[in-house]
Amino acid sequence: MKKSALAPEHKPDKVDDAPLANDGVLPTDVLRDVLLRLPAKALCHRIRLVCRSWRLLTSDPVFVQAHKFLHPLIAGLHEDQREIHIIDLHGNTIIRRIPVPRACNDLTTQLDVVCASAIKEPSFVLEKGQREVSALPELQLVGDTTFFPSVLGYVPSTGEYKVLFFKLYCTNNHGHVQPCHVISLNGGNRRWRVAPRPAVPVEPAPGNRAVIGGVAYFLMNPYNVNCPDDLEPDSIASFDLEAEEWMPTPLRGPLSSLLSAGGDALSYKKHRHNFQLTELNGSLVIVHCKNRGRSMDIWFLMDIDKAKGIWCKRYSMQCASEWEYNRRFYPVIILDDGRIVMWNRIGQIMRAYDPRTSTWSTVMGTGGGMYVAVGTYVVGSLLL
Structure with a gap:
C-alpha cells in the first residue's frame, strides 16, 4: 500500500506576477485584490465585459489559479x-x-x-x-x-x-x-x-x-x-x-x-x-474529542509502516461552547489563511477555527x- 503523507497544496504564484492590465482608475494591486474576491460567475458574465484590460487581467493564468485557490x-x-x-x-x-x-x-x-x-x-x-x-x-x-x-x-x-x-x-x-x-x-x-x-x-x-x-x-x-x-x-x-x-x-x-x-x-x-x-x-486525519476541557485534537497520518502508523498532532482546538462540543464538528478543508473549516451535521452549520487566535467564526449557516x-x-x- 502506498504511503500516506501530509501533502500541502501548491499555492499559486503571487498575483502581482500577472501582466499589468488596468484602466488607471485604481492601483493595479488594489484592483486585483478586489477582483479576486468576486465569484467566478460575476467575473465571467460581467467584469470581463467592462473593458479589455479587465478581461486580460481576469483571464491571465496566474490570476485564474489564485482565484481557484481562494474560492474552494x-x-x-x-x-x-x-x-x-x-x-x-x-x-x-x-x-x-x-x-x-x-x-x-x-x-x-x-x-x-x-x-x-x-x-x-x-x-x-x-x-x-x-x-x-x-x-x-x-x-x-x-x-x-x-x-x-x-x-x-x-x-x-x-x-x-x-x-x-x-x-x-x-x-x-x-x-x-x-x-x-x-x-x-x-x-x-x-x-x-x-x-x-x-x-x-x-x-x-x-x-x-x-x-x-x-x-x-x-x-x-x-x-x-x-x-x-x-x-x-x-x-x-x-x-x-x-x-x-x-x-x-x-x-x-x-x-x-x-x-x-x-x-x-x-x-x-x-x-x-x-x-x-x-x-x-489530502491527508488522513483522526479527530479526538476529549471529554475534559471541551477540546478536540486533530492528528495527521504522516506515514504508514504496516500496522504501525506515524501520527502528528497538528491542532488542538478549544470548542467555543458545550453545544459545539456535543455535536462534534469534523474538519472539511483548510483554507488559504490557515483556518480549518468544520462541519456540524446536526447544527447544519459550517464554522472555521483560526489556530492563530484560537477563535471561531461562522463560514456557512x-x-x-x-x-x-x-x-x-x-x-x-x-x-x-
Missing part, C-alpha cells in the same frame, strides 16, 4: 429541495443546482464526482462534466438488513471511480456480518460485484470514513457486539480499491499507538465515540433543516 468549492446535499448544490465557500454562493430524483441522506465526493446515497436504493452519481445524476443499479436486500451510505472512491493509478456499498445482517448467535459490494463507474457495463467483507463491521457514515490515494479507510462500527477483546477504539480498517480487498491488519490510531508504548490501552466501548475519521486537504451532508468539490477553475 463545497458540494452540499440539500434535504428539502432534493438537490446537490455546488457552493463557492468564499462568498457562500450557490453556483450550481443538480436535482436528485428521491430523498437522500448522505453524500461523498472525489474530485468533481459526487455520490448521493438514497434512504432506500438506488444511490445517484453526478459524474464529471454531467449536468444530471444517474442512478446506480439496485441491489436485492433479503431479510432483516441494515444498510449504510454508499462511499465513492477514486483510484489514481487507473483513473477509475468506484462505489462501495455495505449491508449488515444479524446472525443466529446475535453477532453481525457485513457483506460488501463494489461497482465501477467507468464504462457502460455497471454491475455490482461481491467484495470481501471486513473482518469486523466498519462504520461508513460521515465522520467515520475517508478515501485517499486509492484506499478507503473506516473506523469500526461503534455498536459491534462481537468485536475482539483487543480491538482499539481508534483502529482503522483499510480497503484497497484497486485490488478490491481488505488489508489484513488494521491501522493503529494515534492514541492507541501512544498508550501501547506505556503499556496502557483504551476501552473500545467506552472511547469509540470519541474518535472521528476524515480526509483533510444554512438556516436549519437544509444540508444533511457536505464534501469538497475539486474542479478546474470556473474562469476558464
Whole structure:
C-alpha cells in the first residue's frame, strides 16, 4: 500500500506576477485584490465585459489559479429541495443546482464526482462534466438488513471511480456480518460485484470514513457486539480499491499507538465515540474529542509502516461552547489563511477555527433543516 503523507497544496504564484492590465482608475494591486474576491460567475458574465484590460487581467493564468485557490468549492446535499448544490465557500454562493430524483441522506465526493446515497436504493452519481445524476443499479436486500451510505472512491493509478456499498445482517448467535459490494463507474457495463467483507463491521457514515490515494479507510462500527477483546477504539480498517480487498491488519490510531508504548490501552466501548475519521486537504486525519476541557485534537497520518502508523498532532482546538462540543464538528478543508473549516451535521452549520487566535467564526449557516451532508468539490477553475 502506498504511503500516506501530509501533502500541502501548491499555492499559486503571487498575483502581482500577472501582466499589468488596468484602466488607471485604481492601483493595479488594489484592483486585483478586489477582483479576486468576486465569484467566478460575476467575473465571467460581467467584469470581463467592462473593458479589455479587465478581461486580460481576469483571464491571465496566474490570476485564474489564485482565484481557484481562494474560492474552494463545497458540494452540499440539500434535504428539502432534493438537490446537490455546488457552493463557492468564499462568498457562500450557490453556483450550481443538480436535482436528485428521491430523498437522500448522505453524500461523498472525489474530485468533481459526487455520490448521493438514497434512504432506500438506488444511490445517484453526478459524474464529471454531467449536468444530471444517474442512478446506480439496485441491489436485492433479503431479510432483516441494515444498510449504510454508499462511499465513492477514486483510484489514481487507473483513473477509475468506484462505489462501495455495505449491508449488515444479524446472525443466529446475535453477532453481525457485513457483506460488501463494489461497482465501477467507468464504462457502460455497471454491475455490482461481491467484495470481501471486513473482518469486523466498519462504520461508513460521515465522520467515520475517508478515501485517499486509492484506499478507503473506516473506523469500526461503534455498536459491534462481537468485536475482539483487543480491538482499539481508534483502529482503522483499510480497503484497497484497486485490488478490491481488505488489508489484513488494521491501522493503529494515534492514541492507541501512544498508550501501547506505556503499556496502557483504551476501552473500545467506552472511547469509540470519541474518535472521528476524515480526509483533510489530502491527508488522513483522526479527530479526538476529549471529554475534559471541551477540546478536540486533530492528528495527521504522516506515514504508514504496516500496522504501525506515524501520527502528528497538528491542532488542538478549544470548542467555543458545550453545544459545539456535543455535536462534534469534523474538519472539511483548510483554507488559504490557515483556518480549518468544520462541519456540524446536526447544527447544519459550517464554522472555521483560526489556530492563530484560537477563535471561531461562522463560514456557512444554512438556516436549519437544509444540508444533511457536505464534501469538497475539486474542479478546474470556473474562469476558464
